[in-house]
Amino acid sequence: xxxxxxxTPTEPPPTQRNPTDDQFPTGPEVGDTLPDFTLTDxxxxxxxxxxxxxxxxxxxxxxxxxxx
Amino acid sequence: MQLQRHLAEFEEAGVAVYALSYDASETLAxxxxxxxxxxxxxxxxxxxxxxxxxxxxxxVRPDEAVYGIPYPGAYLTDEAGAVxxxxxxxxxxxxxxxxxxxxxxxxxxxxxxSGPVAESSAPGVRVTAALGEEALVFQQRVPLYVRFDLDPxxxxxxxxxxxxxxxxxxxxxxxEGIEIGSPAFPTAHPFRIEGAAExxxxxxxxxxxxxxxISTRAEVEPVMLDIRLRYQACxxxxxxxxxxxxxxxxxxxxxxxxxxxxx
Numbered sequence: 171x172x173x174x175x176x177x178t179p180t181e182p183p184p185t186q187r188n189p190t191d192d193q194f195p196t197g198p199e200v201g202d203t204l205p206d207f208t209l210t211d212x213x214x215x216x217x218x219x220x221x222x223x224x225x226x227x228x229x230x231x232x233x234x235x236x237x238x
Numbered sequence: 239m240q241l242q243r244h245l246a247e248f249e250e251a252g253v254a255v256y257a258l259s260y261d262a263s264e265t266l267a268x269x270x271x272x273x274x275x276x277x278x279x280x281x282x283x284x285x286x287x288x289x290x291x292x293x294x295x296x297x298v299r300p301d302e303a304v305y306g307i308p309y310p311g312a313y314l315t316d317e318a319g320a321v322x323x324x325x326x327x328x329x330x331x332x333x334x335x336x337x338x339x340x341x342x343x344x345x346x347x348x349x350x351x352s353g354p355v356a357e358s359s360a361p362g363v364r365v366t367a368a369l370g371e372e373a374l375v376f377q378q379r380v381p382l383y384v385r386f387d388l389d390p391x392x393x394x395x396x397x398x399x400x401x402x403x404x405x406x407x408x409x410x411x412x413x414e415g416i417e418i419g420s421p422a423f424p425t426a427h428p429f430r431i432e433g434a435a436e437x438x439x440x441x442x443x444x445x446x447x448x449x450x451x452i453s454t455r456a457e458v459e460p461v462m463l464d465i466r467l468r469y470q471a472c473x474x475x476x477x478x479x480x481x482x483x484x485x486x487x488x489x490x491x492x493x494x495x496x497x498x499x500x501x
Contacts, residue, residue: 196326197291203319207287209280210263212270217278226254228315232308233259236269
């Protein structure tokens, strides 16, 4: 008789990924010009922040990942 | 996804939306297709922009699979591209909810149609409680707005008004797993009742109090919120009776959307 083993976890092991206090970097400060960037979007097009924004205001979100 | 649902409102308000992550553009393409996302999901594979912004999560070791993720957060800019506001949370999953961003970040009023609403009234005063979003999304900060509409000439008192007057209080009671933050009151202004020795801090007109709520409940059945109010409305000569009211609001819960790896 073999004892069935536990299924292998597919999630990465939990590591400390959250800051434990508020002393973590949050990038450009209020009043700073948000640094420009050119990146590829989901349609495969290059998007330049400054050009595409034009004279509009912007909401720029940084996510961890769309996968998890 | 929440942001997508409100994209038209952002566009109408003249706000361009961008979302960056370290995912490959193929991953983002799959995610966008599955959830119908049309605003730019930008691939910062290699985390160049994340590093340049100085928000690389350095608590993750370089040998870990998820190395390259940022500390998640949001920036709002004005027409010239300068940061007007930013929000980063230590607990990475707690994100400001979309509609509240529009309202609090860009000063765009919420259209009152969406989300559950409860109402009550007393002489000269109508009170409504409305969730800032359609639902409480798992581990997302969603404000509950409690609004007092006061007849002209009437006021209510700031929470710590003193002077023997009943300070306004808003207390939210919810089942376990719903975290409730401190109510944020608008700034009061001083007002002196005829014959009184000192002036007291009062609120008048439309008084909106925001109470942050965060759901950590795994279940998605709706929950009931009890919103207990105490206030007393007065004009410059007299006061109405002190009021104690409880509004009951049923609030839908919503889990997190996750992209599934492509099969």
